[in-house]
Amino acid sequence: MVRLPRVPAQLRYSPFRGRDAVAAGLVTRRMLAGPAWQPMLPDVYVHVDAFQRADHGTWCDAAALLLPEGGAIGGLSAAYLWGAGLVDAHEPVTMVLPRAIRPKPHPRLRIVRSNLPPDDVARLDGLAVTTPLRTAFDVARSLPRVEAVVAVDALLGKQMVTLPKLIDYAAGRSRWRGMPRLREVLALAEPLTESPMESRLRLLIVDAGLPRPVAQHEIFNSKGRLLGRADLAYPGWRIAIEYEGDHHRERDRFRQDVHRLNALRAAGWLVLRFTADDVLRHPDRTARQVAHAIRERR
Incomplete structure (x- = not known):
């Protein structure tokens, strides 16, 4: 059995520059x-225990050690750091330089060379990161259409960006x-998503014509009592469309x-319920079911 050497407390949890x-x-x-240390990027290391737990945020910490003056973590990596998720640990870190x-x-870095005024950069837990507004602007114009809408929806949902401000920012x-x-x-963006x-399901429906x-339509009964909130809805036809994630399988949630x-x-x-399989693997069938419901209710 290999005994690992004693690890300095300063180096136990976060990436660090080897030379420093x-x-x-x-x-x-x-x-x-x-064996105690795992290389991540050129001259950037992390303790093996921390590497085994590494998420995309850990890789952003590593990449930030290589950021030159005037650069920042950006794109989907910045969206992740602002709380939008969307990126797995294995995805490259986006750096705007x-x-x-x-x-x-x-291979672990995605370099974007672009104008980056100081006002477009913020400090987040010590890291230089594009602001939520600049992040939304960048992902909206650089990602594939569906992924861009998903990312912008996620940032809008965190309420650090508003659609009017993003429109004004883009106009300039x-x-x-x-x-x-x-x-x-x-x-196509929807702040209430x-x-x-839910973003993908909404786009699937819209793309089917x-x-x-x-989004997030509140439904009341005839006495004004709130019955629930539909992920998506056609209020005039009384059609509710729900995305059912895995959390809906929990016993208490299922009963509710x-x-x-x-x-x-x-x-x-009329309530239509769809899963990830419906959205990702059978979009045409899903769209047909929604269309059929609309025809029934017209």
């Missing part, structure tokens, strides 16, 4: 080549690359869902 740790006398280069800087490529940058995509994304899969449903579903049916609502 060596200069501080915390480790030696020979120790860094041993001034155009004059040309770093060496690395009309000559930036990707503006046609951004305008399309802003027209509560999960990425069906009317855009209302059954009670709410019965109450909505008693109030004259």
Whole structure:
């Protein structure tokens, strides 16, 4: 059994620059080549225990150690740090760098060279990160259409960005690359969306040529009592559309869902329930079911 050397407290949990740790006398280069440390990026290491628990935030911490002056963590990585999620640990970290800087490529880094005024950069737990507004602007114009809407919805849902402010911000940058995509994304964005899969379900419906449903619609009975809130709805036709995530399988949640579903049916609502499989693997079938419900209720 290999015994790992004693780990300095300063290096136990977070990535660090090898040269800085060596200069501080915390480790030696020979120790860094041993089993206690995991290289992440050029001259960036982390303790093996921390590496096993590493999420995308850990990789952002590692990448930030290589940020040159004037650069910032951006794109989906910044969205992750602002609480939007959307990125797995294995995804490259997006770094936004001034155009004059040309770093060496690395498979764990996605380099975006762009204008980055100081007002577009914030400090988040010590990291230089594009502001929520700049982050939303960047993902809206650079990602594929569906992924861009999902990301913008997530940032809007965190209420650190508002759609009017994002529209105004974009208006002042009309000559930036990707503006046609951004305008399309802003027209589809929905601040009330509560999960990425709800965004995907809404887009699936709209892309099928069906009317855009209302997000997070509150439903009341004839006595004014709140029966529930539908993820998506066509109020005029009394159609509720629900995305059912895995959390709906928990016993207490399942019981609540059954009670709410019965109450909505008693109030004259047709409820359609869809899963990730319906949205991701059978979008055409899902759209047909929504279309059929609309025809029934017209």
